Amino acid sequence: MQNVGDFLARVSTGPFPASARQVREFAPEYGHCEEHGRWQLNVLDEQGVERWLPEGCPKCKKQQKARSLIRRADIAPRFQSCSFENYRTESESQAHALAVCSDYAATFDRQLAAGRCMILRGNSGTGKNHLSTAIMLQILNAGFSALRVKAASYLDEYWAKDFGDRERWIVDMANVDLLVIDEIGRAPITRAANDAFFRLIDERYEKVRPTIIVSNLDREELRSTLGAAAYDRLTEGGGRLLNFDWQSARAHRAT
Template sequence: MTDRSSKDSGRDLARLIGAEAAATKPLRELLGERAMECADHGAYRSSGVHFLGIKEIWTPCPDCEEARLAAQRHAEAQEQAKRARAHLEAMLDQAAIPKRFMERSLDNFVAETPEQQRALSFAREFASNFTHHAKRGDGLVLSGLPGTGKSHLATAILQSIMPAHVGLYITCAGMIRAVRATWSRDSERTEVDVLRELSSVDLLVLDEVGVSGGTDNEQELIFDVLDRRYRDMRPTVLLTNLDRARFKDFVGERVYDRLTETARWVTFDWTSYRPTASKQFAVERARTA
């Protein structure tokens, strides 16, 4: 045997002996406690552990460790809140809620009369039990003069069901424009895309139904969207200034028949809500400024 092969054999034997020795050592050996000094908090007792006879680890100052964990929890909470705010802002943007109504909620709706309290009660119930209503395809028709708070309650419902559910706010005219825009040659979306979006969101709020006289094509579009949502059991909230008879004439017999089956009619039979609402929001802004 040459000197070189002897040396290699010796090294192999040493590694084998070292591996066997390491294998006989416990993975984790307790070293007991010892007194230690923290520059910030003074004396404390530290517990030590020996891993594989190689590395010693001693517990840090408990006050320092608690401060570190508290800072970590705070940073994680801030990051979580930041993500939640970004998610909510994205959902609000996706829901297309007008900026004027983003501060509207069920809590700041002024309900002074029994009729207003009744309307608010229906809105609260619908929002609170939306999962139940979504399974049944239930909806609402909010009917009343301009400025009575229909859009307030409808957009408040939209925001109340977030982030569990995604909704969409659009006016009747806006829906028709969105469909007509797809007829352009350079449109990136097709009419099918728009109808699919309108038909598939968890909650569709369709405002200003009947503001302008509806053509046969517009009535057919409204029927198409509402019929799709009816068949797929998707809730819809419709807002109109019309009474029942004129609303029926506008949407047509087929749409009205669908709504009679699935939607609750809520009448807003009081004077304009806007002067009272403006004063209330001015007070709220001054208080939170």
Template sequence: MSLLERTTAQYRSLRLTAAASGLPDLLAEAEQQELSYLDFAQRLVDHEISVRTCTRIERHLKQAQFPAEKPLESFDYRHQTTITKRQVNALLDFGFIDQRQNLVFIGPPGVGKTHLAIGIGQKAVQAGYKILFRTALALIEELELAEMKGELKKRLSQLAKCDVIIIDELGYLPMTRQARYNLFQLINSLYEYRSIILTTNKDFTAWGEFFHDDNVAVPIIDRIIHHSHIFMLGGESYRLKQKTTA
């Protein structure tokens, strides 16, 4: 076994797999550029960190279960004038996550609420946070199934391991009594402990309509808005405009 093969095997045994895989090319580059020993050592560790970071981001993006690729760079601020690029960029230091605050996007269908939620979520993943995306309907069904199995508390604990839960399209469909209770349990477990990004077509004053119970709506609203950034989005449906101009 050559020295290179033995060194590569030792790197792999230390779980430095990226350094092991890249060692031959990095050695050739170092010899060609006549790098110092320290510069070579730095490039080797930079390569390992870079590959690990990319792998982590890919894994967390998959775990987030975003329904589509919605980069913030493609958001049309010219169409949606009720929120500015500066306002969105101000959120990308992710202080709201570190301070356990929530983001709430309120507006009619098609004005970009989901695009903003996914775009911010994807940026957060790249910054090292764990995100989970769920439509409100899918989340409610998930909690109901866990409750039926007697595993609601376990599922709530699992969800709370995420730094941010994105709840999309809350308010489009009425909720059963059990669904309201389960959602309250989730919101209460995340309160001041994790962050929520919420999109809804209903202003808070109308939440009693789809909850069918102000006694449940009020404490949920209270926990969501206590530490939150609220954005009211207006305008006509962007999807409808695209379709009519096509």
């Protein structure tokens, strides 16, 4: 979606196009959307030139872009309804995790500018996937890009590619605004796997792109699994580690 500021910033200062004219009296005109109401069709720039904006409801365009981004984010159907509003809290620790993740999503423009990462670690069934997905969905709806990948799937694809394809693939993954790597530590990690994770985390670190790690491992196990260099990049510059150390909600519901 193009907002007015972005559109005006791209307008040439040279000869005015057919859709632009200098006016003495500016009269805004509006289009109408059955869902979102009216939107402005024309604006007056700083030079007193009338500019006509692209056709179509901007809010509809934003929704279409968000739906497209969500389809490409690889969020499993089970988690597509996750939100901060439907995350249940029954303890101060859960409320703290919710507050931190909600703030991260609400201020994602600043988190992105700083490349600030997060690690969500703790017991199974404690809501790590719920909150990481809620972050993704909120920023996707705001127009940012995000991708979720399981650690084992990443390693399988990493080793299946030849060197040239692998380099281009890592660069593509490093360009995503937010990357969520799930299930770190579900399978034994070799030195080669350490190197594979470092390649991706380091590429994102250099591009100042935030990464969220989701894992059942404790802090020292994570550091060993990812390698000290990769772990340090995740926690540098205010990176947060959240401990999900309460009882599994799935186990609680089963009793």
